[in-house]
Amino acid sequence: MARRSFSVTDLPGFSTVAMMVFAALYAPMVVLVVYSFNQGQSPATWEGFSLDWYRVAWANDEVKNATVNSLIIATCAAILSTALATLAALGTTRRKGFKGQTFIYAMINQPLMVPEIVTAVALLLVTAAIKKSTGYTGLGYLIVAHAAFCIPFAYLPIRARLEGMDLTLETAAADLYASPWQTFRRVTLPLLAPAIFAGAMLAFVTSLDDVVITEFIKSPGQDTLPTYMLGQLRRAMKPDVNAISTALLALTLVLLSLFYLLTRKKD
Amino acid sequence: MIKNQGGTGVGKTSVEARQIAKHFGQGEAIVKALDNVSVEIGQGEFFTLLGPSGCGKTTLLRMIAGFESPTSGQILLDGADITPLPPNRRPVNTVFQSYALFPHLTVAQNIGFGLEMQGRPAAEVKDRVARMLALVKLEPMAGRKTSQLSGGQQQRVALARALAPTPKVLLLDEPLSALDLKLRKEMQIELKRLQTETGITFVFVTHDQEEALTMSDRIAVMSAGHLQQVGTAREIYNNPVNRFVASFIGESNFLPATLEAGKARLKAGGLVEVSGAKGQTGPITVAVRPEQVRIVAAGEPDALPATITNLVYFGTDTHCHVDLADGTEVVARLQSPATGDAGLERGGKVGLRFAPGAAQVLGD
Numbered sequence: 001m002a003r004r005s006f007s008v009t010d011l012p013g014f015s016t017v018a019m020m021v022f023a024a025l026y027a028p029m030v031v032l033v034v035y036s037f038n039q040g041q042s043p044a045t046w047e048g049f050s051l052d053w054y055r056v057a058w059a060n061d062e063v064k065n066a067t068v069n070s071l072i073i074a075t076c077a078a079i080l081s082t083a084l085a086t087l088a089a090l091g092t093t094r095r096k097g098f099k100g101q102t103f104i105y106a107m108i109n110q111p112l113m114v115p116e117i118v119t120a121v122a123l124l125l126v127t128a129a130i131k132k133s134t135g136y137t138g139l140g141y142l143i144v145a146h147a148a149f150c151i152p153f154a155y156l157p158i159r160a161r162l163e164g165m166d167l168t169l170e171t172a173a174a175d176l177y178a179s180p181w182q183t184f185r186r187v188t189l190p191l192l193a194p195a196i197f198a199g200a201m202l203a204f205v206t207s208l209d210d211v212v213i214t215e216f217i218k219s220p221g222q223d224t225l226p227t228y229m230l231g232q233l234r235r236a237m238k239p240d241v242n243a244i245s246t247a248l249l250a251l252t253l254v255l256l257s258l259f260y261l262l263t264r265k266k267d
Numbered sequence: 268m269i270k271n272q273g274g275t276g277v278g279k280t281s282v283e284a285r286q287i288a289k290h291f292g293q294g295e296a297i298v299k300a301l302d303n304v305s306v307e308i309g310q311g312e313f314f315t316l317l318g319p320s321g322c323g324k325t326t327l328l329r330m331i332a333g334f335e336s337p338t339s340g341q342i343l344l345d346g347a348d349i350t351p352l353p354p355n356r357r358p359v360n361t362v363f364q365s366y367a368l369f370p371h372l373t374v375a376q377n378i379g380f381g382l383e384m385q386g387r388p389a390a391e392v393k394d395r396v397a398r399m400l401a402l403v404k405l406e407p408m409a410g411r412k413t414s415q416l417s418g419g420q421q422q423r424v425a426l427a428r429a430l431a432p433t434p435k436v437l438l439l440d441e442p443l444s445a446l447d448l449k450l451r452k453e454m455q456i457e458l459k460r461l462q463t464e465t466g467i468t469f470v471f472v473t474h475d476q477e478e479a480l481t482m483s484d485r486i487a488v489m490s491a492g493h494l495q496q497v498g499t500a501r502e503i504y505n506n507p508v509n510r511f512v513a514s515f516i517g518e519s520n521f522l523p524a525t526l527e528a529g530k531a532r533l534k535a536g537g538l539v540e541v542s543g544a545k546g547q548t549g550p551i552t553v554a555v556r557p558e559q560v561r562i563v564a565a566g567e568p569d570a571l572p573a574t575i576t577n578l579v580y581f582g583t584d585t586h587c588h589v590d591l592a593d594g595t596e597v598v599a600r601l602q603s604p605a606t607g608d609a610g611l612e613r614g615g616k617v618g619l620r621f622a623p624g625a626a627q628v629l630g631d
Contacts, residue, residue, distance in 0.1 A: 171334055172367040174354040176381035177432065186380075190371045 029249065036242035053243040063244060065221070066228040070208055073139060073224060077146035078154075078204040084147070085154035085199055086192075093162040094188075109156075111149040119149065120216040127217045137219045145217055146207040153206045154199030157263060161195035162188075194262040201259045205252050280346070281310040281468040282331055282436055287340035289326055289492075300326045301337070302492040308436075308470060309484075313462050315471045317479040318489035319515070324472045327489075328438050331470060333357045344435060355384070359436040360429035364444060366421050368413040374424050375400065375409040381432040399427040402461065419450045426461065436468045443478065455482055476516050480504065488512050504556075506543060509630045513554045520560065520597045521629075522553045531626065535591035537571045539621060543628040552629045559625030560599035562587055562611065563618040570618025573597065575611060587611060589619065 008014055036054070040047035057063050088108050092101065111119065127141045169191070173183040211226040218227060225248060229241045289301040301323045308314045316324035329335045330342055333354035341350045349357055360381065368377050378399050382392045400406045403423040413421060422442060429437055439458075443451045459482050462469045473479055479486050480500045488495040488503060488511075496508045507513035510521065524531040524539075531541045531553050541553055563570050573589035576596070580603065587599045597619065611617070 168363055168367040175361045177355045177384040
């Protein structure tokens, strides 16, 4: 093995700093998970193991309702944003470079850069106006809003895959009598599929986690899990929120693991 | 039917490039990748485009495939203009330098891809794939993913995939360059066998002169967007038209001279018989292959006086570097004697002679 001329591990205190950062990142989650199994009411003293708070949360109709809302919105937003992101990624990689391409990238990734609160206020104004004129108060507003800010999360992995793909494969398909549509359907799409699933999963997780935009534009009775929990915290800290958070954490970990498995290189 | 003026030697014309030009950029910065190239390739011919990288050979191949369109000129296939057709509507197939096998499909699915896209019935596809697998000797690999194959096997899948739809022309873009030397030699023989068995016109692009000489019926030598010479391996090797061809194909000694009554008066002194003279006046260049140079004893009649400057042993051959009277360097390739060193040594005075017909006058 060749020696590296520079290795960060040679710097004094590297390990200490790394350990502290990891502790700061994960200690709170450990506390959350542990206390979700606490027997008593107190968020600070351990009174023995129990699944009581999971039972309490599960029996709560408001929690059930919020869970259903969260899953409907996240699923619809993930599908919608991934479909749009796939089209955008194809549109920005499978054509000759054009003037303003960088500007288009910035436009597509706008939700990553504009402060979320600004988007939320803007959406509040627009949805209020539409609600007033149409009278529609369903989950549609939340789905469309979530789909919009989820697009960059789906777009980035899909575009990366399209850019990394060997273009000779598409040339070879055309050489072997495939029409442009057949080339897309039989070569590009199958090779892109893992990135599309990965993008959908990132979009799903992003939607599931959103508080700010949801809080601004939801109609009464449209609480998602995050907004429900926020509401609970305003009254009294109850450990059932710990249980719900732990369940969300578990779901997210499963999805992110899938994302990792789908995007890693198979060499 | 257009009469075959180019003399393909094999009868009817398969592919014809007519006044093809390809320009990149504009104005001052214009790059002429191809500059009015015209060539006819005969049916069933193994035709090689040979030249250094950047000479335009791959661009010409990609135009026949339809991946690039010419700035001006036409590509004809069996006499019909195919210039405006997209690649999927041209009955030609390509073997890519990187193979470009579909990683999500099996070997059999790769080979059957073109047939399927042509809308052939499933039974026919299956039958034809089986025959192609047999042709390239890969029957046991039919169900494998292409990533599980060795480089040589991938190469054969790429060949079978391109041959399966029975194209009118098979285009090969430096297909052997990724293989190691031994495998490359095997594949050269394999390619020639496939071409003979299928009778399909092969257009082969390479920068490797040996590959071109051993496999081709005819070779087109290209440089800087121009065709330098088109002919059989023997014609090109024995009668190179210019200095580029003479030095790119094999090695050559170049001797400055002037013409004198059909013979060449070398600058180094001495009058030699030459072929290829077209009544040039003024300075000319005479080319002689190293293996056509004879070393004789100094002072023999008609021998050019020379001094040995270096001897390089290559096993079967020994290269003898000599300086002529005016300092021109000449290399003679001598068969190494079974024993000893033929009595040659550095600094020795010797005489030089050229084999009859070996000295060629170059066009420019």
